[in-house]
Amino acid sequence: LAKTTQPISMDSYEGQEVNITCSHNNIATNDYITWYQQFPSQGPRFIIQGYKTKVTNEVASLFIPADRKSSTLSLPRVSLSDTAVYYCLVGGDGATNKLIFGTGTLLAVQP
Amino acid sequence: SAVISQKPSRDICQRGTSLTIQCQVDSQVTMMFWYRQQPGQSLTLIATANQGSEATYESGFVIDKFPISRPNLTFSTLTVSNMSPEDSSIYLCSVDGRGETEAFFGQGTRLTVV
Numbered sequence: 001l002a003k004t005t006q007p008i009s010m011d012s013y014e015g016q017e018v019n020i021t022c023s024h025n026n027i028a029t030n031d032y033i034t035w036y037q038q039f040p041s042q043g044p045r046f047i048i049q050g051y052k053t054k055v056t057n058e059v060a061s062l063f064i065p066a067d068r069k070s071s072t073l074s075l076p077r078v079s080l081s082d083t084a085v086y087y088c089l090v091g092g093d094g095a096t097n098k099l100i101f102g103t104g105t106l107l108a109v110q111p
Numbered sequence: 112s113a114v115i116s117q118k119p120s121r122d123i124c125q126r127g128t129s130l131t132i133q134c135q136v137d138s139q140v141t142m143m144f145w146y147r148q149q150p151g152q153s154l155t156l157i158a159t160a161n162q163g164s165e166a167t168y169e170s171g172f173v174i175d176k177f178p179i180s181r182p183n184l185t186f187s188t189l190t191v192s193n194m195s196p197e198d199s200s201i202y203l204c205s206v207d208g209r210g211e212t213e214a215f216f217g218q219g220t221r222l223t224v225v
Contacts, residue, residue: 034213043115043203043216044154087153098144099205099214101154 004102018075022088117217134204139184148201
């Protein structure tokens with residue numbers, strides 16, 4: 001399984017754009033890159049998924065370079081309610097589709 | 112999408128006892144997954160539960176401590192046996208997160224062992 005590395009924490013202010021980068025040097029050819037958000041006392045929630053180039057939805061954008069060894073989650077104009085832990089995942093495991101979580105990035109948005 | 116209901120949402124248990132956590136999904140799913148999230152930590156996969164077969168446990172987790180049932184395609188239970196304070200965590204169930212689709216998680220069960 002491809003291991004992911006992302007910053008432990010980030011700080012931002014309301015209205016700013018936040019970019020969280022994740023490294024996954026050992027990504028496999030058939031692996032997708034998925035980001036989840038977790039608020040305290042809740043289970044993780046899907047944000048966005050991509051395979052290559054750029055993906056955008058109503059919540060975020062995901063930028064993936066050609067070599068796919070990293071990805072960047074972009075949150076436009078964050079608000080206080082975006083304070084959460086953000087997890088970057090690669091895969092799942094081909095046989096069982098299980099998800100292996102890394103450390104995640106705690107994003108703290110301040111007023 | 113899938114809606115997952117976990118019960119109980121929280122519990123305080125005496126050491127040496129066992130607690131069974133239930134996970135109900137509103138649709139039939141092939142795989143269900145159980146995770147543990149210790150305070151301030153990320154999620155750690157405990158086991159994968161397929162209907163009609165034994166659960167597959169990750170390194171560091173054993174069936175005697177965390178027996179799992181999967182009687183049908185919409186339901187699973189995880190038992191935390193002979194609990195100690197080190198078992199105090201949030202336990203979450205999740206349903207199939209294939210490479211191309213999102214995974215869905217329950218709200219979690221916050222367990223405190225005293």
